[in-house]
Amino acid sequence: MESEHQVPIWFFVGFLLLIYGxxxxxxxxYALQVPTDVQLNLKTSWPDAPWFFLHADxxxxxxxxxxxxxxxxxxxxxxxxxxxxxxxx
Amino acid sequence: xxxxxxxxxxxxxxxxxxxxxxxxIAIYFVVVLGIGIYLKKFAGTGEDFFMAGRKMTAWIAGxxxxxxxxxxxxxxxxxxxxxQYGMLGAxxxxxxxxxxxxxxxxxMMPFYYICKTHSVPGYLSLRYDNRAASLAGISFAMLTVLVxxxxxxxxxxxxxxxxxxxxxxxIWVASLTVAIYVTLGGLVSAVLNEVLQFFLxxxxxxxxxxxxxxxAGGWSxxxxxxxxxxxxxxxxxxxxxxxxxxSLWRSLGSFDTNPMGIDWFGMVxxxxxxxxxGYWCTDFLQVQRVIVAKNLRAAQNGTxxxxxxxxxxxxxxxxxxxxxxxxxxxxxxxxxxxxGENDVRANITNHTFNDVLPLLMGKYLGxxxxxxGVTAMIxxxxxxxxxxxxxxxxxxxxxxxRPLINRKASDHHYLTMGRWxxxxxxxxxxxxxxxxxxxxxxxxxxxxxxxxxxxxxFGIVIxxxxxxxxxxxxxxxxxxxxxxASISMWVFVHTFPDGFRPAPKVVLGKDAVVTKFEAxxxxxxxxxxxxxxxESGSLETTNVPIAVEGEKAPVWSGDVTIKVEVTLPDxxxxxxxxxxxxxxxxxxxxxxxxxxxxxxxxxxxxxxxKPGVKVHASDxxxxxxxxxxxxxxxxxxxxxxxxxxxxxxxxxxxWTLLICVVTTIGVSLVTRPRPDAExxxxxxxxxxxxxxxxxxxYENPLLWAGLVGAVLIAINIIFF
Numbered sequence: 001m002e003s004e005h006q007v008p009i010w011f012f013v014g015f016l017l018l019i020y021g022x023x024x025x026x027x028x029x030y031a032l033q034v035p036t037d038v039q040l041n042l043k044t045s046w047p048d049a050p051w052f053f054l055h056a057d058x059x060x061x062x063x064x065x066x067x068x069x070x071x072x073x074x075x076x077x078x079x080x081x082x083x084x085x086x087x088x089x
Numbered sequence: 090x091x092x093x094x095x096x097x098x099x100x101x102x103x104x105x106x107x108x109x110x111x112x113x114i115a116i117y118f119v120v121v122l123g124i125g126i127y128l129k130k131f132a133g134t135g136e137d138f139f140m141a142g143r144k145m146t147a148w149i150a151g152x153x154x155x156x157x158x159x160x161x162x163x164x165x166x167x168x169x170x171x172x173q174y175g176m177l178g179a180x181x182x183x184x185x186x187x188x189x190x191x192x193x194x195x196x197m198m199p200f201y202y203i204c205k206t207h208s209v210p211g212y213l214s215l216r217y218d219n220r221a222a223s224l225a226g227i228s229f230a231m232l233t234v235l236v237x238x239x240x241x242x243x244x245x246x247x248x249x250x251x252x253x254x255x256x257x258x259x260i261w262v263a264s265l266t267v268a269i270y271v272t273l274g275g276l277v278s279a280v281l282n283e284v285l286q287f288f289l290x291x292x293x294x295x296x297x298x299x300x301x302x303x304x305a306g307g308w309s310x311x312x313x314x315x316x317x318x319x320x321x322x323x324x325x326x327x328x329x330x331x332x333x334x335x336s337l338w339r340s341l342g343s344f345d346t347n348p349m350g351i352d353w354f355g356m357v358x359x360x361x362x363x364x365x366x367g368y369w370c371t372d373f374l375q376v377q378r379v380i381v382a383k384n385l386r387a388a389q390n391g392t393x394x395x396x397x398x399x400x401x402x403x404x405x406x407x408x409x410x411x412x413x414x415x416x417x418x419x420x421x422x423x424x425x426x427x428x429g430e431n432d433v434r435a436n437i438t439n440h441t442f443n444d445v446l447p448l449l450m451g452k453y454l455g456x457x458x459x460x461x462g463v464t465a466m467i468x469x470x471x472x473x474x475x476x477x478x479x480x481x482x483x484x485x486x487x488x489x490x491r492p493l494i495n496r497k498a499s500d501h502h503y504l505t506m507g508r509w510x511x512x513x514x515x516x517x518x519x520x521x522x523x524x525x526x527x528x529x530x531x532x533x534x535x536x537x538x539x540x541x542x543x544x545x546x547f548g549i550v551i552x553x554x555x556x557x558x559x560x561x562x563x564x565x566x567x568x569x570x571x572x573x574a575s576i577s578m579w580v581f582v583h584t585f586p587d588g589f590r591p592a593p594k595v596v597l598g599k600d601a602v603v604t605k606f607e608a609x610x611x612x613x614x615x616x617x618x619x620x621x622x623x624e625s626g627s628l629e630t631t632n633v634p635i636a637v638e639g640e641k642a643p644v645w646s647g648d649v650t651i652k653v654e655v656t657l658p659d660x661x662x663x664x665x666x667x668x669x670x671x672x673x674x675x676x677x678x679x680x681x682x683x684x685x686x687x688x689x690x691x692x693x694x695x696x697x698x699k700p701g702v703k704v705h706a707s708d709x710x711x712x713x714x715x716x717x718x719x720x721x722x723x724x725x726x727x728x729x730x731x732x733x734x735x736x737x738x739x740x741x742x743x744w745t746l747l748i749c750v751v752t753t754i755g756v757s758l759v760t761r762p763r764p765d766a767e768x769x770x771x772x773x774x775x776x777x778x779x780x781x782x783x784x785x786x787y788e789n790p791l792l793w794a795g796l797v798g799a800v801l802i803a804i805n806i807i808f809f
Contacts (some may be wrong), residue, residue, distance in 0.1 A: 007127065009281040013288050016120050016519065020113060022290070024457035027109055027684060038455040045418070046304055053303055057458050060296055084131060084281065085146050 007077040010088035014071025015087030021064030103251045103444060104451040110460025117289070117464045118266055121282055121471070128278045135500045136715045138275030138507050139483045140207055140381050147387040149284055151394025154378040156283035156478040158399075159290055161469035162243055164406050169408020169442035172427060174349045175315075175334030176808060178301040179407040183337070183360040186399050187801045189369035191794045193379075194392035197370055200554045200780055201384055202385045204770045208480075209373040210488040210552065216553040216771045217564035219492055224568060226488030230481050234514050238521020244470035245522065251447050252463070260522050263467065267474045268515040271482075272508050273487050279472075280378065281480040286468040287398075293458075293465030294405040297446075300453045301412035314415035318424040322414065323348075333415065337808045343729075350733025359739025363746040367544035370551070389790035396797050413445035417452070421455070426782045433594070433672040433690035433694060464728035481722045485510045537579065537738065544742050545571030548749030552757075557772040560752060560760040567753030574744040580713070582722045582737055588710040589717055593632040593661040594672040595696055601626035603679045605689065619689040621673055627703040633661050633671055636708060645708035650701070656694040663708075671696075675805025 170178035305311035340347035382388035410573035486643035634643030
């Protein structure tokens with residue numbers, strides 16, 4: 001295998017989670033203003049649900065952003081000695 | 090509302106997704122293709138392409154090992170099992186997996202790893218000879234592409250049912266994407282994409298049990314709701330409606346005290362020993378993921394990481410199935426009743442067991458999250474196909490092409506052959522998927538096909554590793570005998586010497602105009618249809634006698650136009666066979682009074698045919714039916730005529746392993762073994778463990794295997 005300028009798979013994982021997290025978090029924040037059908041239905045069948053659970057996209061999106069950003073930072077391809085498997089040489 | 094333009098979704102499928110969800114799915118395709126293209130430069134030799142350079146870390150090996158198994162058929166299928174059988178479905182992740190994975194890590198991995206084999210058939214070639222290896226190689230190569238095609242067909246069908254996506258487009262887009270990234274990057278690409286898929290599956294699935302458990306009032310709230318709902322949902326099944334859905338072992342005392350129709354012996358020795366060890370220890374697709382680790386310790390620890398992750402899978406599979414029993418409700422608050430695929434109401438008035446996970450996705454996931462869930466589903470299918478295709482390329486090139494066709498080619502030649510084999514594997518998979526359009530009943534056959542070969546394979550591999558006296562001839566004879574025995578048992582339980590008559594049914598045509606009468610339901614039961622009148626139009630009957638005016642005997646087959654009003658029976662039988670309920674299916678009919686289109690399914694209701702109604706009657710009797718089990722034959726395999734299909738498969742696996750071991754030992758005693766010098770690094774006692782330097786406690790495979798074993802025991806005690 002070649003050994004220069006390798007992008008670890010963990011970076012790809014982090015990148016995808018970060019992008020997805022941002023999209024889901026953005027949709028969640030938007031839905032705070034304009035609730036989605038799922039949230040309206042849940043509120044009907046689950047009237048005592050805390051806000052936290054009705055807006056799972058906000059906190060789940062945030063979790064994905066944090067995990068994704070963490071992986072991107074830890075395994076960024078410019079870090080010396082990284083390989084595609086994330087193993088420092 | 091502005092949300093409509095931004096997140097508008099179609100209302101046709103079981104779940105609806107919008108532009109944001111489509112965007113998330115599209116990003117996934119771009120990223121996996123990007124990874125495939127990027128990894129091409131890392132697959133420059135045969136060792137790189139087929140064995141990922143043997144440089145994978147324990148974490149990558151472990152995640153890939155478990156992802157290769159965690160396909161969408163698995164998650165949807167076992168969620169459905171949990172809805173149908175309760176916690177018994179979790180055995181597939183506990184006794185049905187963990188002991189075998191730990192055994193692979195601690196006992197078998199040193200032999201696989203130290204002999205530097207590239208595949209399980211490759212090990213057979215080194216340990217025995219080319220006869221057993223070629224039989225394993227050819228059968229495995231054939232099976233991988235067939236299973237891959239079946240998985241692709243299932244994906245297309247599920248995406249069509251859920252989202253109304255075009256099946257052709259689903260098959261071609263997913264298959265071509267897999268073809269590109271596997272052909273370019275080989276096993277490296279397949280393995281690394283499986284790592285990506287692992288994260289997608291967990292982030293796409295974990296929210297459902299979290300929200301569902303909170304919704305149900307925690308574990309105890311869910312259990313209380315299950316106990317309340319199960320007698321209503323399974324009102325017609327006396328065993329299931331009284332079954333304990335939240336225990337692992339309490340109901341396994343006999344075959345007729347649990348909905349799975351299995352006893353503890355079948356669960357322990359069939360699933361826990363034969364099927365589980367066969368699948369996890371000798372299915373090359375699984376083993377390939379961990380033998381490509383950078384060293385023996387990483388291979389062992391990677392396998393144990395796989396065991397840890399496997400033990401967690403019930404969180405995203407079993408719990409959603411149980412939640413389906415607790416939180417899926419009709420608008421009036423009564424439990425939503427899901428039914429089996431063979432039920433008369435399936436996909437007409439009721440969703441099926443297989444829909445439990447998508448229904449929960451639709452209930453809890455909004456825009457974006459739903460796209461993530463669907464992406465995880467697609468990723469699961471594609472990953473399964475990629476795994477099968479990369480395994481096919483390796484086994485074809487190293488275990489069939491090289492020993493049987495071209496022994497002395499260069500590494501570059503084999504690398505090129507591997508790339509073409511990957512492409513060929515995808516094309517055969519696509520052809521298989523299209524074949525299933527016309528022969529969908531083969532799917533049932535394909536799912537058990539793998540067990541014909543995997544269990545016997547484990548028998549000869551483990552004897553080969555543990556007993557140096559096992560001879561090449563015995564390996565081949567034992568393997569072949571067990572395969573034949575396994576197939577024979579399968580044929581035996583599906584054979585009906587006196588003929589099998591499919592359950593009588595009436596299917597109303599689209600042109601039928603009907604009136605139906607119903608009895609009101611109450612809190613403990615659904616509304617029931619009591620009588621159906623067909624005013625005009627056509628229908629088809631199977632195994633239903635029609636008392637036609639002017640005929641001495643009832644008409645069972647042929648085309649009939651009703652002249653004088655006639656009533657079809659609610660129960661029917663031919664000769665001295667027991668009577669069975671007549672199922673009435675109306676997938677799309679018109680109501681006589683309102684002229685509205687409707688659909689319904691009913692069981693054991695009289696159907697009145699008015700003059701002018703056209704009937705196409707069939708009288709069907711078969712002697713071999715792959716989808717049905719002959720109870721009279723089942724008792725010889727599974728010790729009881731009350732055993733259900735799952736029990737029969739588990740017992741068949743147990744007998745197959747026993748036959749394989751006994752035959753191999755017997756033949757070994759009368760044939761010539763290979764000399765010790767030829768068995769170095771292949772058999773216990775002749776395989777020195779290499780010194781890999783000091784081992785810190787946190788990298789000690791024995792320690793982690795012990796801990797995982799302890800957790801397994803604890804879970805079984807807690808949920809006993």
